[in-house]
Amino acid sequence: MLPITDFLSCTDPLDEFDSLSHHQTQHAKTYVTGLAAASSKTVNGIAREVLPSGSDRALNKFITEYDWDEDELNHERLEELQNHGDTRWSTDGYIVIDDSVLQRTGKELPGAGSFYDHSEGEPVWGQDLVYAFYTDHKTSYPLAFRQFEKDECEDQEEAEKTKYDLARELITELEEEVGVPAATYLFDSWFAHDSGLIAHVESYGKDWVGPLRSNRQVEFANKERRVDALEERIDTEEREIDDETYNIWTKTLPVSKLGNVRLVIAEKELDDDEDEEEENPVKYLATNKIDAPSAHIIRSYSRRWRIETFFEDSKEDLGLGGCEVRDSDGASRHWHLQMLTYSLLRLGSPSSVSERLVSKASSLRAQLEHGLKETIYNMFAWVREQPDRDLNGLMEDIDHLFLHSDGSEGCT
Numbered sequence: 001m002l003p004i005t006d007f008l009s010c011t012d013p014l015d016e017f018d019s020l021s022h023h024q025t026q027h028a029k030t031y032v033t034g035l036a037a038a039s040s041k042t043v044n045g046i047a048r049e050v051l052p053s054g055s056d057r058a059l060n061k062f063i064t065e066y067d068w069d070e071d072e073l074n075h076e077r078l079e080e081l082q083n084h085g086d087t088r089w090s091t092d093g094y095i096v097i098d099d100s101v102l103q104r105t106g107k108e109l110p111g112a113g114s115f116y117d118h119s120e121g122e123p124v125w126g127q128d129l130v131y132a133f134y135t136d137h138k139t140s141y142p143l144a145f146r147q148f149e150k151d152e153c154e155d156q157e158e159a160e161k162t163k164y165d166l167a168r169e170l171i172t173e174l175e176e177e178v179g180v181p182a183a184t185y186l187f188d189s190w191f192a193h194d195s196g197l198i199a200h201v202e203s204y205g206k207d208w209v210g211p212l213r214s215n216r217q218v219e220f221a222n223k224e225r226r227v228d229a230l231e232e233r234i235d236t237e238e239r240e241i242d243d244e245t246y247n248i249w250t251k252t253l254p255v256s257k258l259g260n261v262r263l264v265i266a267e268k269e270l271d272d273d274e275d276e277e278e279e280n281p282v283k284y285l286a287t288n289k290i291d292a293p294s295a296h297i298i299r300s301y302s303r304r305w306r307i308e309t310f311f312e313d314s315k316e317d318l319g320l321g322g323c324e325v326r327d328s329d330g331a332s333r334h335w336h337l338q339m340l341t342y343s344l345l346r347l348g349s350p351s352s353v354s355e356r357l358v359s360k361a362s363s364l365r366a367q368l369e370h371g372l373k374e375t376i377y378n379m380f381a382w383v384r385e386q387p388d389r390d391l392n393g394l395m396e397d398i399d400h401l402f403l404h405s406d407g408s409e410g411c412t
Contacts, residue, residue, distance in 0.1 A: 185206055
């Protein structure tokens with residue numbers, strides 16, 4: 001465990017945020033630095049490893065008690081991203097709607113329950129968050145989220161409607177409050193199944209792309225039939241798209257509950273080493289972009305994968321699934337600060353120590369390595385500022401500062 005002797009320089013933009021007082025800004029910098037660089041992403045772990053924090057009690061009160069609005073903080077985060085060309089959104093961008101289950105064990109965590117996890121293929125115990133996520137050719141970052149609490153619903157059908165409602169809330173916020181100009185929404189087959197959600201997107205004059213479930217009914221040759229049954233009745237054309245080979249068929253036709261859409265049936269040709277990893281190489285992509293070329297539709301849908309990378313990186317490296325706060329408002333604040341951390345790492349800082357050490361990188365893992373190098377640089381600078389101390393004395397100070405108080409993790 002390395003001593004984190006100062007805030008990471010990527011937290012500098014927080015000094016300009018109006019949603020936090022000066023004292024709260026210092027706590028926010030501590031939390032963001034901890035999420036990026038500490039080995040433990042809990043309140044206790046961050047307070048233990050980041051020297052400016054003072055104590056876990058103060059940091060815990062910042063998360064659960066202090067008076068600040070995480071929604072205002074989120075809007076300021078998005079405004080800051082628009083001040084930089086590399087992260088500024090545009091009409092050419094995409095908004096992805098998807099959810100992720102954070103696997104947990106605690107029964108008392110807010111909103112915890114049994115949720116179906118698509119990555120596991122079975123129900124798991126955890127917390128379920130529905131996200132809106134921006135992506136384009138140069139950047140990607142989360143926009144907003146809602147927590148889905150299944151215990152409000154009596155059955156799975158009602159639960160699905162509730163999750164669709166949360167997605168509609170997110171879209172309304174982005175269109176009416178935030179004003180994200182991205183022209184196209186991307187869904188997986190679960191969210192694309194809801195015709196009400198599709199209609200809500202179209203009510204704002206926006207486009208959408210999403211795969212149909214294999215049993216979705218379409219009208220073809222004057223007869224309704226399952227979309228996967230079309231494979232036996234069509235002739236596909238081989239196409240090369242971004243160094244991948246696809247067998248493609250496309251047509252505008254009626255789809256149940258969606259009306260006329262552009263349907264692209266695309267089967268990706270797999271290499272031998274891809275066969276085991278690719279569950280279903282055939283996609284039944286639908287869109288309201290009636291005149292769009294099939295290559296454009298396939299490329300557009302491929303952007304959806306960026307949110308899966310965000311989920312994976314955030315769970316593994318930024319504490320998305322590590323919050324032990326048992327207060328629902330505190331948990332929401334943790335997740336908002338995690339989005340802030342992800343975004344600040346994306347931004348970097350022209351004057352940061354990390355940029356002087358290595359050139360700016362595009363991947364989150366490389367940016368986290370920048371933070372680690374900056375932590376080491378700060379530690380050496382701190383040691384240099386103690387010229388009258390011998391090495392043994394310095395090491396004793398470091399050991400004392402980072403001793404586990406009681407071995408516990410998380411906060412209550």
